[in-house]
Amino acid sequence: MKYIKDLSQKVLRKEIELNNIDKLSNNEVITQLTNVKESTYTQIEVIIRNHVLPTFGHKKS
Numbered sequence: 001m002k003y004i005k006d007l008s009q010k011v012l013r014k015e016i017e018l019n020n021i022d023k024l025s026n027n028e029v030i031t032q033l034t035n036v037k038e039s040t041y042t043q044i045e046v047i048i049r050n051h052v053l054p055t056f057g058h059k060k061s
Helices: 003-012 024-031 041-056
Strands: none
Touching: 024 041
């Protein structure tokens, strides 16, 4: 739950910009999201590569 709360706060403070996520490389997305509490590089990488990016037609880096 801390992850979702921290992510929401960072989006509201514009520390993480979700509106332009489709313009970032996979590594840039992962770097932004690993700054969220209770997240690790491996967790974010698996979620991004397997679930989120294919939905947006995002290219692999």
